Amino acid sequence: MAAFTPPPADAVRARLLLAGRDEFAAVGLAASRIERISAASSSNKAQIFHYFGSKEGLFDAVVAQSVAETLEDVPLDTDDLPEYAGRLHDSYARRPWALRLATWYRLERQDASPVEDVVVANEAVVSAIEHAQRAGVVPRSYRPAVLLALVLTTAAMWSTTPAGFEPLVRAVTPARRRQIVVDAVAALIR
Numbered sequence: 001m002a003a004f005t006p007p008p009a010d011a012v013r014a015r016l017l018l019a020g021r022d023e024f025a026a027v028g029l030a031a032s033r034i035e036r037i038s039a040a041s042s043s044n045k046a047q048i049f050h051y052f053g054s055k056e057g058l059f060d061a062v063v064a065q066s067v068a069e070t071l072e073d074v075p076l077d078t079d080d081l082p083e084y085a086g087r088l089h090d091s092y093a094r095r096p097w098a099l100r101l102a103t104w105y106r107l108e109r110q111d112a113s114p115v116e117d118v119v120v121a122n123e124a125v126v127s128a129i130e131h132a133q134r135a136g137v138v139p140r141s142y143r144p145a146v147l148l149a150l151v152l153t154t155a156a157m158w159s160t161t162p163a164g165f166e167p168l169v170r171a172v173t174p175a176r177r178r179q180i181v182v183d184a185v186a187a188l189i190r
Contacts, residue, residue: 016037019036019037021101025096025100029056059105063102064118067115068117070088070091074090076129078128078129081189082182082186086179089156089177099156099159126145138189158172
C-alpha cells in the first residue's frame with residue numbers, strides 16, 4: 001500500500017483562498033461557515049487555522065489577495081484616468097467577487113485593523129495621483145484621495161447598482177456601460 005503524500009502547502013493554501021473567496025463574496029464574513037469553506041477546498045477546518053489563524057484571518061487574506069489582483073490586472077495610469085476607469089470597470093465585470101468582498105469588508109471589518117496591503121496600495125495610488133497633479137497631467141480640481149474615490153466609484157457603478165435597478169442596467173449594453181464610465185471620468189477631470 002502506497003504511503004499518503006500530503007498536497008503541497010501552497011496548493012492547500014490556494015484552495016482555501018479560492019473557497020474562502022467564493023464563500024465570503026456570497027454571504028460575507030458573519031454568515032460564512034468554515035465547514036463550507038473546508039468542504040469546497042477539499043481540506044479541513046484545522047488547515048484554515050493553520051494557514052490563517054482564524055476565519056477573520058482568512059477573510060483578510062482573501063481581501064488582500066483580491067486587491068492585489070485588481071492592482072495587477074489594472075495598474076493605475078495617471079496619464080489617462082478615463083481609460084483607467086474603463087479598464088477597472090472591465091475588471092469588475094470579469095471579477096464580480098472583488099467588489100462584493102470590498103463591500104463585505106467595509107461592512108463587517110471596519111472596526112478591525114485595516115489590511116496592511118490594502119492601506120499600502122491605496123497610499124501608493126493616492127501618491128501617484130498627487131504626483132500627476134503636481135506635474136500638471138491631472139487637474140487639481142479635487143484632492144488626490146477624493147479624485148481616486150470618485151474614479152473608483154464611477155468605475156464600479158454598474159457592478160454595484162441595487163438589485164431593483166437591474167432591469168435598467170440590462171437595458172444598457174456592456175460596451176455602452178463602459179463608455180459611460182470613461183466619459184464620466186473624462187468629464188470629471190476636465
